[in-house]
Amino acid sequence: MSASHHHAAADQAGPVTDGKLIRWAHRYDMVVKLLTLGLDRTLRERTADLAQIRPGDSVLDVGCGTGDLTLVAKARAGSDGWVCGIDAAPEMIEVARAKALKQGREIDFRVEAIERLPFDDDSFDVALSSMMMHHLPDDLKRAGLREVYRVLKPGGRLLVVDFRRGTTLHDHLSPVNLIHPHVSAGIDGLPTLVKAAGFSQVETGSTGFFPMVGYVRGEVSR
Secondary structure: OOHHHHHHHHHHHOOOOOOOOOOOHHHHHHHHHHHOOOOHHHHHHHHHHHHOOOOOOOEEEEOOOOOHHHHHHHHHHOOOOOEEEEEOOHHHHHHHHHHHHHHOOOOEEEEOOOOOOOOOOOOEEEEEEEOOHHHOOHHHHHHHHHHHHHHEEEEEEEEEEEEOOOOOHHHHOOHHHHHOOOHHHOOOOHHHHHHHOOOEEEEEEEOOOOOOEEEEEEEOOO
């Protein structure tokens, strides 16, 4: 079997992971648009702002889905930046690669799991994770965050964007709560796990325009 055929076969099978995979890649963008009330593009730009992606940065998008945030990261990092997106669902990576090809963006999309990142230590300036952590059990979050810490350079930045637990009646009647069953496993409790993985300067807050979407940010101080 040639290397290219082996790569394609591995992509099709996907990695072994205990995380929840989303296989319906071609409907995914529509669902995200619904859950964010049409503010998905705004959320991606806000995420890139919070991550402070600069020209020339090396960026890893963990659980990149169909690649929309990865494409924004590449636009910010520019031609001198190396941007990589990983997802454990081969269907997602297939759609993401097609988008990058259509836009003429050179992005390294790979079918990989967060708990076994195929990168050397100190490889990236920035790691992103958007709307993915709520799909992972806590033990997998811990393992994944340790891996992300490992592949970030000293001074590297982590930014996780995910759902927040609703507190008001309006929150509980929002499309997020009505459609998505894993909201309570998103941002809430994540700062503790981020600190345990070794990150410093850990902070959390709202993305500013959508109350049920928040962020956790941390730095690598080694």
